[in-house]
Amino acid sequence: MQSKKIISRFFALDEEENARQIMVNWDKTSSQLPPLEKIEFIQDNFIRENAEKANISAPIIIQIIKQKKLLTKDAETLSFLWHCHQIINEGDNGREMAEAMPELENIPPESKGTFFILLAISGFPKAIVHWKDKGLPQNILLETYKDLNVWVEYYYREFNLIGIKKRALGWMQAHFNATLFKLGRLQFNVPRPFGNYLYILKDKKNNLRYLSAEGKKYNCNGLIDGVDDIWDEDGGWISTLKIDKNQITGNEINRKGYVEKNLTTFRLDDWKIILRPGDLVINIHIPAGEPLATDACRKSLSMANNFFAKYFSTKEHKAFVCYSWLLDSQLKGILKSDSNIIRFQKLGQIFPMSGTSDAIERIFGPHSTKDNIYSQTHQSSIQKTVAKFIDNGGILRNGGLIILRDIC
Numbered sequence: 001m002q003s004k005k006i007i008s009r010f011f012a013l014d015e016e017e018n019a020r021q022i023m024v025n026w027d028k029t030s031s032q033l034p035p036l037e038k039i040e041f042i043q044d045n046f047i048r049e050n051a052e053k054a055n056i057s058a059p060i061i062i063q064i065i066k067q068k069k070l071l072t073k074d075a076e077t078l079s080f081l082w083h084c085h086q087i088i089n090e091g092d093n094g095r096e097m098a099e100a101m102p103e104l105e106n107i108p109p110e111s112k113g114t115f116f117i118l119l120a121i122s123g124f125p126k127a128i129v130h131w132k133d134k135g136l137p138q139n140i141l142l143e144t145y146k147d148l149n150v151w152v153e154y155y156y157r158e159f160n161l162i163g164i165k166k167r168a169l170g171w172m173q174a175h176f177n178a179t180l181f182k183l184g185r186l187q188f189n190v191p192r193p194f195g196n197y198l199y200i201l202k203d204k205k206n207n208l209r210y211l212s213a214e215g216k217k218y219n220c221n222g223l224i225d226g227v228d229d230i231w232d233e234d235g236g237w238i239s240t241l242k243i244d245k246n247q248i249t250g251n252e253i254n255r256k257g258y259v260e261k262n263l264t265t266f267r268l269d270d271w272k273i274i275l276r277p278g279d280l281v282i283n284i285h286i287p288a289g290e291p292l293a294t295d296a297c298r299k300s301l302s303m304a305n306n307f308f309a310k311y312f313s314t315k316e317h318k319a320f321v322c323y324s325w326l327l328d329s330q331l332k333g334i335l336k337s338d339s340n341i342i343r344f345q346k347l348g349q350i351f352p353m354s355g356t357s358d359a360i361e362r363i364f365g366p367h368s369t370k371d372n373i374y375s376q377t378h379q380s381s382i383q384k385t386v387a388k389f390i391d392n393g394g395i396l397r398n399g400g401l402i403i404l405r406d407i408c
């Protein structure tokens, strides 16, 4: 089968670059396509067994198998599915490959998402071997793998269909490659250098202060200028940070999560820099599902400290970092002070972030926008109060949270 034919069938015209990446080795994989009954990952038993481990419910598994039969009846779709399975699971770059997948032109909408589920499930046996080779615990892999069902549920809410998006396929590769772990309530990436956001100082009495990194542009409210496309009409201001052998001077991030324009100086006799950009930190992700109970989060952070100390001992992290719509400083005025989201914010220091918040979709459901939320009935307290907030002209933002490793 000609690679050109596959490209014109499944890739949109603007996916040329992705097609180049995905269709690598097409001649080899297509020539090695086994007979249908010999392709293990599309056998009903394989799907049933591995989907159950991902917590996918029996009625949904039946639908996956039904859609799989329709997909694999078509010779081009079968060859392409086999090829994608090979290229995603062959090397170490499964995540990049998954993200370069096409939007699957010319596959019926009710089967598209199943195509990606089949690919996600197909990687699980290899992940078991990979985790074993790395000496990583299988029970954590099993817990982590259940994230697939969270994506299946999300897709169902969004499209009323069975499936996952290609983005979720990429996310699952991070789990399989052992770069993302679910430990209790939260998910954690392997330690990475902290971006250019802030410095943390500590004094002898364990008081903490947070200073913005230098060269960041803030608006008159102490937020990143341009966040949610709102620009300071007077041009905003740029943060400074000066360190010499005696002192450090910079713009403090206050307890409410805003950056102060006035400069503050700390004597290095009294204050020590305990975290700076480039130090190793662990990114936290908050999967949907269970409430964000503070005890569960604390336990999860402590599990992460133990896990990373044991399995990634050469990459000692100094802190955890999270970036999310949940970390908007304005939520303190919107939610009750004992709500889980506010209590989560209080586990560390919040700081301003750029980017556009996906709060509206997260709170009111897929396809929600600030203009259509009034046509729905609002059930939870956050839906009611956020609707009022938006009605009064409010705009929700993203925020960051940094939690020092020692507090857990």
Ligand SMILES: CC(C)(COP(=O)(O)OP(=O)(O)OC[C@H]1O[C@@H](n2cnc3c(N)ncnc32)[C@H](O)[C@@H]1OP(=O)(O)O)[C@@H](O)C(=O)NCCC(=O)NCCS
Residues within 6 Å of the ligand: 286, 287, 288, 289, 290, 291, 292, 293, 323, 324, 325, 326, 335, 338, 339, 340, 341, 342, 362, 363, 364, 379, 380, 381, 382, 383
């Ligand atoms: C994170 C999450 C579990 C927090 O929920 P929670 O533990 O109930 O949080 P809170 O206690 O602060 O909630 C306060 C109120 O808001 C409601 N609420 C919280 N998150 C909500 C959401 N995403 N949609 C609708 N209502 C929500 C709660 O039900 C509660 O309502 P009530 O007072 O009427 O009982 C929840 O928002 C969620 O599942 N989000 C999806 C995952 C996500 O957004 N991750 C971050 C990605 S960057």
